[in-house]
Amino acid sequence: MTPTIGAVISGVDLNAVKSPAVYDEIRSALWDNKVIFFRKQPLTPQAHLALGRSFGEMERHEFFPHVEGHPEIQTIANTGRKSPDTDRWHADCTFREKPNAVSILRAVEIPPDGGDTLWACMNTAYEALDEPMKKMLLELDAEHDISYAFRRMGYTGEARQLDAGNPPYIHPAVINHPVTGKLCLFVNSIWTKRFTNLVDRYGENLLKLLNEWIMKPDFHVRFRWEQDSIAIWDNMATQHYAVFDYAGHTRRMHRVTCEPTKVRLDARPEASRPAPIERFGEAPMMMMDVRLPSPQEPMQANGAGAQAQRGPGMLDEARMQRLSDTERRAVKAVFDAISSLDLNDIARRSANV
Numbered sequence: 001m002t003p004t005i006g007a008v009i010s011g012v013d014l015n016a017v018k019s020p021a022v023y024d025e026i027r028s029a030l031w032d033n034k035v036i037f038f039r040k041q042p043l044t045p046q047a048h049l050a051l052g053r054s055f056g057e058m059e060r061h062e063f064f065p066h067v068e069g070h071p072e073i074q075t076i077a078n079t080g081r082k083s084p085d086t087d088r089w090h091a092d093c094t095f096r097e098k099p100n101a102v103s104i105l106r107a108v109e110i111p112p113d114g115g116d117t118l119w120a121c122m123n124t125a126y127e128a129l130d131e132p133m134k135k136m137l138l139e140l141d142a143e144h145d146i147s148y149a150f151r152r153m154g155y156t157g158e159a160r161q162l163d164a165g166n167p168p169y170i171h172p173a174v175i176n177h178p179v180t181g182k183l184c185l186f187v188n189s190i191w192t193k194r195f196t197n198l199v200d201r202y203g204e205n206l207l208k209l210l211n212e213w214i215m216k217p218d219f220h221v222r223f224r225w226e227q228d229s230i231a232i233w234d235n236m237a238t239q240h241y242a243v244f245d246y247a248g249h250t251r252r253m254h255r256v257t258c259e260p261t262k263v264r265l266d267a268r269p270e271a272s273r274p275a276p277i278e279r280f281g282e283a284p285m286m287m288m289d290v291r292l293p294s295p296q297e298p299m300q301a302n303g304a305g306a307q308a309q310r311g312p313g314m315l316d317e318a319r320m321q322r323l324s325d326t327e328r329r330a331v332k333a334v335f336d337a338i339s340s341l342d343l344n345d346i347a348r349r350s351a352n353v
């Protein structure tokens with residue numbers, strides 16, 4: 001669709017795929033084009049799931065409701081009363097240790113006008129930077145944090161409960177694509193909180209600069225949906241933006257997300273790791289028990305291992321319920337304050353005393 005990104009594929013009925021070779025061809029078109037589109041594909045749930053499975057393991061999503069009887073098919077619906085918060089550039093779920101490699105969206109009900117989606121190529125966005133900038137970015141790690149994102153978006157209540165089960169993760173700021181190996185910029189304006197190895201003062205500005213850089217139309221493709229259009233995007237090589245210009249109309253999509261993938265940067269194989277805050281996620285309710293790691297304890301504890309050892313979280317719902325409102329607010333405030341600390345930095349400084 002542009003020299004950089006996007007292709008429309010025709011000549012296939014996705015409800016009647018007879019041979020795995022068809023899925024092979026679709027996969028290779030996706031790696032080449034970063035986002036691919038199909039028209040007039042009234043996918044059955046079975047066909048949607050089969051398409052997803054051809055990319056790997058299917059996810060279940062914690063925020064979106066699902067289609068009855070099909071826990072892996074998420075419903076993303078908007079009644080047109082307020083922005084769905086997807087009208088910001090982002091890749092999906094980069095706050096996870098293993099973000100999904102692929103998302104597959106089908107338009108079920110579209111507004112008469114508007115509601116387009118744009119995608120941006122993160123390989124092109126990286127390669128178009130100047131050499132010194134590219135070099136520096138290869139050295140940087142960034143923290144991705146659902147709680148940071150939801151706090152900024154003003155979410156409360158149930159949505160905020162997701163924080164407890166989703167500790168932030170540090171990913172390299174640039175990754176090798178898991179299939180093609182191409183370098184892709186891997187920070188975005190929803191989930192990325194900060195660079196962990198830059199001073200905040202200019203780290204914040206660099207993040208802003210990159211979030212603006214990827215808005216350059218040269219990296220983009222814009223898709224006009226029709227009912228039963230399908231988009232499959234490479235979530236490691238793109239960001240997307242769902243335009244909210246259909247106030248007063250309903251827009252309803254079905255989505256599957258597939259193949260949770262540990263991101264990597266070959267130049268620094270150790271780069272992708274849980275954020276230091278993971279340790280606070282493990283801490284028991286009593287603040288006094290929070291223990292600073294000694295310098296002998298490396299912070300790069302394996303995410304899965306840390307998960308398995310984790311006791312009740314600080315925001316454990318049952319225990320929170322036993323507190324008064326004032327106490328609950330206080331615990332949350334302390335938890336938020338602790339979340340903003342840089343444990344690595346504290347450990348480093350205390351080791352020098």
Ligand SMILES: O=C(O)CCC(=O)C(=O)O
Nearest residue numbers: 086092105117242253255
């Ligand atoms: O509604 C859309 O077009 C895209 C929404 C989105 O961000 C997503 O499905 O991941």
Ligand SMILES: [Fe+2]
Nearest residue numbers: 086091092240
């Ligand atoms: Fe998204």
